[in-house]
Amino acid sequence: KAGVTQTPRYLIKTRGQQVTLSCSPISGHRSVSWYQQTPGQGLQFLFEYFSETQRNKGNFPGRFSGRQFSNSRSEMNVSTLELGDSALYLCASSLDTAKNTEAFFGQGTRLTVV
Amino acid sequence: GNSVTQMEGPVTLSEEAFLTINCTYTATGYPSLFWYVQYPGEGLQLLLKATKADDKGSNKGFEATYRKETTSFHLEKGSVQVSDSAVYFCATETSGSRLTFGEGTQLTVNP
Numbered sequence: 458k459a460g461v462t463q464t465p466r467y468l469i470k471t472r473g474q475q476v477t478l479s480c481s482p483i484s485g486h487r488s489v490s491w492y493q494q495t496p497g498q499g500l501q502f503l504f505e506y507f508s509e510t511q512r513n514k515g516n517f518p519g520r521f522s523g524r525q526f527s528n529s530r531s532e533m534n535v536s537t538l539e540l541g542d543s544a545l546y547l548c549a550s551s552l553d554t555a556k557n558t559e560a561f562f563g564q565g566t567r568l569t570v571v
Numbered sequence: 572g573n574s575v576t577q578m579e580g581p582v583t584l585s586e587e588a589f590l591t592i593n594c595t596y597t598a599t600g601y602p603s604l605f606w607y608v609q610y611p612g613e614g615l616q617l618l619l620k621a622t623k624a625d626d627k628g629s630n631k632g633f634e635a636t637y638r639k640e641t642t643s644f645h646l647e648k649g650s651v652q653v654s655d656s657a658v659y660f661c662a663t664e665t666s667g668s669r670l671t672f673g674e675g676t677q678l679t680v681n682p
Contacts, residue, residue: 505669
């Protein structure tokens with residue numbers, strides 16, 4: 458069974474640009490969460506989508522947004538990029554049932570803003 | 572909300588040494604607890620989990636017991652290998668599938 462797939466693996470963008478990252482969850486998983494990982498702040502939760510609806514949102518500015526499609530694939534978008542947005546962005550999917558909330562992570566997208 | 576505190580790192584050990592990485596949590600109720608491992612340049616992999624008090628999670632020689640009395644979930648391994656060198660994260664579920672992570676502990680095992 459295929460794991461969580463994130464594309465692209467690496468990105469270099471210029472300040473002020475926008476970027477879209479993609480995540481394909483494990484087949485059958487309906488919950489997709491996004492995390493930002495930086496050396497200074499560690500792993501921080503961005504948002505979670507379940508059945509195309511945002512269910513949870515972390516403490517990030519409105520420049521960070523996301524969506525989920527009917528096939529559970531998810532995208533996140535960052536507009537007006539800042540140098541501080543340079544990070545590893547991780548996507549996780551889960552079955553999200555009462556008995557199983559285990560999250561499976563993709564390899565991440567490394568975003569560098571110059 | 573829930574929070575997790577890990578021991579400060581980094582940790583450097585010789586091969587075959589005993590490993591303990593401390594993790595304590597604060598939470599409402601009894602959420603599931605997890606240990607994730609991250610190898611260089613990779614995403615996170617679930618190492619083990621425990622879903623209720625007194626549960627012991629184990630995998631690849633690593634163990635952790637869910638202790639509600641001490642609100643702890645310490646990671647242990649009796650004999651580490653060079654291949655165990657990685658960053659280890661303790662985590663708790665917060666709401667839905669949202670996870671709250673500790674700061675991470677860098678483990679280096681020298682031959």
